[in-house]
Amino acid sequence: xxxxxRLHPTLPRQGEGKTAGFLxxxxxxxxxxxxxxxxxxxxxxxxxxxxxxxxxxxxxxxxYLPRLLLAAFLMFxxxxxxxxxxYFVKIAIDEGLTARSYEALLYAVLAYLAVTLVQWVCTxxxxxxxxxxxxxxxxxxxxALFDRLQRLSLGFFSRYSVGRVIxxxxxxxxxxxxxxxxxxxxxxxxxxxxxxxxxxxxxxxARLALLTFSVLPFMALATVLFRRLxxxxxxxxxxxxxxxNTVLAENVNGVRVVQAFSRQAYNRQAFADTVNRYHLERxxxxxxxxxxxxxxxxxxxxxAAALVIWVGGSAVLGERITAGGLVAFTLYIDRFFEPIHDLxxxxxxxxxxxxxxERIIGLLDMEAEVNDAPAAQDIPPIxxxxxxxxxxxxxxxxxxxxxxxxxxxxxxxxxxxxxxxxGAGKTTLVKLLGRxxxxxxxxxxxxxxxxxxxxxxxxxxxxxxxPQEPFLFNGTVRENILxxxxxxxxxxxxxxxxxxxxxxxxxxxxxxxRTSVEEGGVMLSVGQRxxxxxxxxxxxxxxILILDEATSSVDTQTEQxxxxxLARLFAGRTSFVIAHRLSTIVNxxxxxxxxxxxxxxxGTHTELLAKGGMYHRLYxxxxxx
Numbered sequence: 001x002x003x004x005x006r007l008h009p010t011l012p013r014q015g016e017g018k019t020a021g022f023l024x025x026x027x028x029x030x031x032x033x034x035x036x037x038x039x040x041x042x043x044x045x046x047x048x049x050x051x052x053x054x055x056x057x058x059x060x061x062x063x064y065l066p067r068l069l070l071a072a073f074l075m076f077x078x079x080x081x082x083x084x085x086x087y088f089v090k091i092a093i094d095e096g097l098t099a100r101s102y103e104a105l106l107y108a109v110l111a112y113l114a115v116t117l118v119q120w121v122c123t124x125x126x127x128x129x130x131x132x133x134x135x136x137x138x139x140x141x142x143x144a145l146f147d148r149l150q151r152l153s154l155g156f157f158s159r160y161s162v163g164r165v166i167x168x169x170x171x172x173x174x175x176x177x178x179x180x181x182x183x184x185x186x187x188x189x190x191x192x193x194x195x196x197x198x199x200x201x202x203x204x205x206a207r208l209a210l211l212t213f214s215v216l217p218f219m220a221l222a223t224v225l226f227r228r229l230x231x232x233x234x235x236x237x238x239x240x241x242x243x244x245n246t247v248l249a250e251n252v253n254g255v256r257v258v259q260a261f262s263r264q265a266y267n268r269q270a271f272a273d274t275v276n277r278y279h280l281e282r283x284x285x286x287x288x289x290x291x292x293x294x295x296x297x298x299x300x301x302x303x304a305a306a307l308v309i310w311v312g313g314s315a316v317l318g319e320r321i322t323a324g325g326l327v328a329f330t331l332y333i334d335r336f337f338e339p340i341h342d343l344x345x346x347x348x349x350x351x352x353x354x355x356x357x358e359r360i361i362g363l364l365d366m367e368a369e370v371n372d373a374p375a376a377q378d379i380p381p382i383x384x385x386x387x388x389x390x391x392x393x394x395x396x397x398x399x400x401x402x403x404x405x406x407x408x409x410x411x412x413x414x415x416x417x418x419x420x421x422x423g424a425g426k427t428t429l430v431k432l433l434g435r436x437x438x439x440x441x442x443x444x445x446x447x448x449x450x451x452x453x454x455x456x457x458x459x460x461x462x463x464x465x466x467p468q469e470p471f472l473f474n475g476t477v478r479e480n481i482l483x484x485x486x487x488x489x490x491x492x493x494x495x496x497x498x499x500x501x502x503x504x505x506x507x508x509x510x511x512x513x514r515t516s517v518e519e520g521g522v523m524l525s526v527g528q529r530x531x532x533x534x535x536x537x538x539x540x541x542x543x544i545l546i547l548d549e550a551t552s553s554v555d556t557q558t559e560q561x562x563x564x565x566l567a568r569l570f571a572g573r574t575s576f577v578i579a580h581r582l583s584t585i586v587n588x589x590x591x592x593x594x595x596x597x598x599x600x601x602x603g604t605h606t607e608l609l610a611k612g613g614m615y616h617r618l619y620x621x622x623x624x625x
Contacts, residue, residue, distance in 0.1 A: 053357045056364075057176065060140050064133045068185075071129040075189045078122035081115040083196040086335065088112040090328035098323065126185065134181035138173055145169050145363060153369035154436045155396065162249040167242040168363050172356030179353040187346050190339035197336045201329065208329055211307050212336065215300040219340065222296045226289065227347065233286040234351045238359070240279035247275045294341060301337040308333060369396070370438050370456070378458035382447045384412040384543045384574030386433065391442035392597075393428060402428045403597040406442070410590075415575040417588035419618060425597040426578045427468075430546045433576065434463060446544070464542030468549040468578075470533035472521030477506055478513040480521075480532055484540035496539040502531035545575040563587065582619070591615065 061068060088111045096105030145168065157165075201209040251258060251267060258267055308330060388408040394401045403425045410416055418426040431437055432444060435451050444451045451459065464484070472480045481493050488496075493513065497503040505528055509515040521529040537545065563584070579585055586605045593601035593608065593615045600614050608615035 053354060053361055056361050057357050060137045060144075061133065061180065063140075064136055067129050067133050071126045071133070071185055072188065074122040074126040074129075075185050076192060078119045078126065079189050079193040079196065081119040081122070083193060083200060083335065084115045085112060086328045086331035087200070088115070089331060093323060093327055127181075130181050130185060134177045137180055138177040141176070141360065142169060142173055145173070145360065148364055148366065151368055152366060154431070155369045156366065159397075162246070162253075164242050164246055165363075166249065167238075167245045168359050171241050171245070172238070172359050175352055175356040176360065179349050186342060187350075190343050190346070194336065194339045197332055197339075201332050201336070204329055204332075208308050208311065211311060212304045212333055214307075215304050219297070219300055222293065223347075226293045227351075229289045230286065230347070230351050233282070233289050235355050236282040237279075237286050237352070238355045240282040244275050244279050247271060297337060297341050301333070304337075305330060305333050370435060372455050373452060376453060376455045379446065379449050379454040379462070382462055382543045384410075385445075385447050386410040386544070386574060387445040388429075388432075389442050389445065391432065391439045391444060393432060393437065393439045393441075401597055403432075403439075406597075406599055408592065408599060410574055410576075412574055413572050415570045415577065415587070415589045417585040417591045418576060418578045418594060419585060419591060419615065420594035421618070424594040426594055427548055428597075429594070430465075430548060430576050430578065433544070434465060434546065435459060461540075462543045463546065464537035464540050464544070465546045466530075466533050466537045466548065470521070470526070470529040472517050472524070472529055472532060474516075474518060476511075476514050476516055477509065477532060480517060481513075481535045481539055483536050488539055492539060493535075496535040497532075499538055500531055500534040502528070502535050505531070543573060545570070545573050547575070547577045547579070549578050593618070 088108045092105055092108035092112070095101055096108055149165065149169075198209070198213075201212065251271070258264060309326075313326065386408075387410070388406045391403055391406040392401055393403040406429065408416075418429060420426055428437075432439055433446075433451075435444075435456050438452065446454075446459065473483065478490070478493055481496060482488055490513075494503060497506055497513075506513055506515075515523070517523050517529075517532075521532070524532070577584055577588060585591055588605070590602060591605055591608055592599055593613075595614055601608055601611065603611070609619060
């Protein structure tokens with residue numbers, strides 16, 4: 001609990017508050033701050049407008065340039081029609097009503113309706129085009145992000161939580177879609193409309209136009225202040241969203257543990273009082289800043305209109321301008337401030353989009369820690385000889401060595417059992433063999449090929465890996481077994497399942513091999529998921545087989561079935577088995593004992609017991625069944 005409170009210092013203590021129906025807690029009075037990693041990674045992005053981010057995001061819209069140009073043309077037509085409206089009001093008053101000309105009045109009214117219709121049609125078609133372009137760009141961008149995530153090394157996923165990754169791919173991309181669909185051409189339209197209105201106002205009456213523009217310095221000052229305040233506020237909002245997703249994903253994944261310890265009420269209140277409240281506070285703060293800008297624009301609009309009506313009204317009385325001209329000019333003042341109103345809203349969207357865009361580009365530019373060399377070649381079909389030559393390894397963010405000067409030579413077809421205490425380096429050794437990490441010193445060779453000189457794909461296509469925690473994808477049992485070899489037939493799938501003893505329970509499922517296992521295989525027991533992962537690895541017919549404590553989740557009877565199958569399947573394959581169970585180790589050709597990242601003993605089970613060393617101590621304390 002103390003460690004938990006260090007991570008979330010505002011969590012209420014157990015027993016605090018009153019109980020009335022549901023367990024309740026007092027709301028924390030201290031300010032809520034996000035975790036340090038959220039602060040650094042989420043809130044410190046960017047410098048406001050970043051041309052690099054804009055160029056990178058614009059590159060995804062480039063394939064749709066013809067549609068964008070058509071939408072821009074329609075936008076210009078709609079803006080011109082909007083600006084023309086007040087001019088026809090002037091004609092209706094001066095040449096129709098004042099001159100008592102029914103024909104001029106009818107002409108002005110029909111012209112006004114015509115330009116309104118043009119504006120409506122152009123706007124309707126433009127919005128449809130931009131909605132299509134926005135969805136197409138997001139399709140391309142999400143595909144690129146998904147592809148990048150598939151290629152990143154395991155080290156990335158150890159540093160970034162699932163919630164933070166989902167925030168990038170879902171929330172940030174959705175923000176960008178909204179901006180592309182509604183804001184990009186709207187900003188251009190507003191600027192174009194402003195330019196037209198300014199030109200028309202200067203042409204109609206330069207004195208009244210300059211009087212209107214006198215409020216613009218105050219508008220510019222308000223805009224600068226708003227930009228500075230909103231930039232930071234919207235970064236904090238994106239950070240809060242990321243934190244909400246992180247905690248939500250963690251609690252959904254750990255829902256069994258939550259329910260097992262009856263933590264639902266506590267977690268609900270903790271979520272409400274920390275993560276969700278932080279998001280609420282940041283969102284309200286950003287909304288408060290955004291809301292403060294529009295009243296400023298309204299006040300300046302009213303001041304400008306009052307000045308024009310006073311000065312212009314005097315001019316009408318002095319017959320220096322017509323009444324129609326004053327009415328039209330007043331309408332243009334409203335039209336003048338409408339784009340400014342809209343630009344303030346678009347600017348808020350721009351700040352939000354740039355904050356999300358920085359994160360998207362950051363993820364797209366994220367380099368994998370393990371990359372194929374430019375001259376890397378596909379490895380040919382292998383026999384399975386493996387050599388570790390003075391291999392050392394430590395993680396990038398930790399100088400403490402995990403492996404130190406490991407030398408190990410494994411013959412083709414040999415089965416090697418890796419044993420040692422938890423944290424000794426067994427799993428790291430096989431991860432290096434699968435090239436999920438590169439050694440910090442030394443080299444690893446398969447059939448004489450340095451792993452750094454061959455492509456990762458060609459290596460892993462000839463390897464089968466069964467992790468300690470089996471993972472099944474949302475789909476059928478058959479689809480999960482086929483995962484490593486999509487061209488296999490039903491007979492081969494069944495044979496693989498039979499070889500590991502999974503066929504019996506599969507055929508008893510509701511729809512047999514066509515039964516959906518749901519996300520993560522939640523419809524199956526842990527042991528059943530492990531058996532399916534065995535079948536998946538074996539169907540791929542690997543030359544090198546890695547089992548990372550893969551029998552730890554099955555009962556003794558099931559393990560006996562697996563041991564009989566593995567005895568046949570190991571024949572002709574180089575196999576590395578990480579295990580704590582004696583039955584898995586006894587049948588190995590060689591046992592390698594690892595302690596503190598070093599190989600301290602090697603030999604058969606019988607030989608190492610006779611030596612009375614580290615293996616003997618492990619055997620007497622942990623391996624006996």
